[in-house]
Amino acid sequence: xxxxxxxxxxxxxxxxxFIGTHLVQELLRRNHRVMNIDIxxxxxxxxxxxxxxxxxxxxxxxxxxxxxxxxxxxIHLAARTDLDETRWLDGYATNIQGVQNVIDAxxxxxxxxxxxxxxxxAVCRIGLCAR
Numbered sequence: 001x002x003x004x005x006x007x008x009x010x011x012x013x014x015x016x017x018f019i020g021t022h023l024v025q026e027l028l029r030r031n032h033r034v035m036n037i038d039i040x041x042x043x044x045x046x047x048x049x050x051x052x053x054x055x056x057x058x059x060x061x062x063x064x065x066x067x068x069x070x071x072x073x074x075i076h077l078a079a080r081t082d083l084d085e086t087r088w089l090d091g092y093a094t095n096i097q098g099v100q101n102v103i104d105a106x107x108x109x110x111x112x113x114x115x116x117x118x119x120x121x122a123v124c125r126i127g128l129c130a131r
Contacts, residue, residue, distance in 0.1 A: 007032065008073060009034075009071045009073070010027050010072070010073045010075065011035045011069055011074050012034065012037070013038070013074070013075070013078035013102060014037075014077030015034075015036030016036060016038035017077065019077060020036065021042060021043045021047065024036055024047050024050065025047075028047075035050055035052060035069045036050050036051045037056070037062070037078075038051065038053070038054070039053065039055045039078075056099075056101050057094060057097060058101075059105070062102065063105045063108055065105075066105040066108065070111040071109065071112060072111055073112075073113060073116075074102070074114075075115070075116045076099070076115065076116065079098075079119070099117070
């Protein structure tokens with residue numbers, strides 16, 4: 001994703017975590033307009049003004065913030081990353097329905113040019129991704 005022009009708008013889901021904080025910091029360093037949507041406040045209080053407390057499970061709130069911010073680029077980091085649930089997928093609804101909500105919000109945003117959807121090794125059974 002070539003986000004090289006200053007002032008391009010980038011919406012980051014899950015921008016309050018470790019990776020998200022560093023991503024937001026780098027995007028700001030490159031002079032982009034940034035919005036972080038996350039259910040938790042940013043790790044760094046200096047980025048609090050860029051944060052909207054939005055749960056990606058709330059499709060209406062998600063579409064509203066996409067419409068208001070009109071992002072050109074979306075970087076999706078928000079997810080449940082633990083491996084505690086071993087029997088039911090319901091515990092990972094954020095990783096299923098939440099992703100669908102982000103896709104739907106993205107599809108309804110004419111300003112969107114590109115999106116990156118991230119993941120972790122947690123999408124594979126332990127040991128299978130390393131092969």
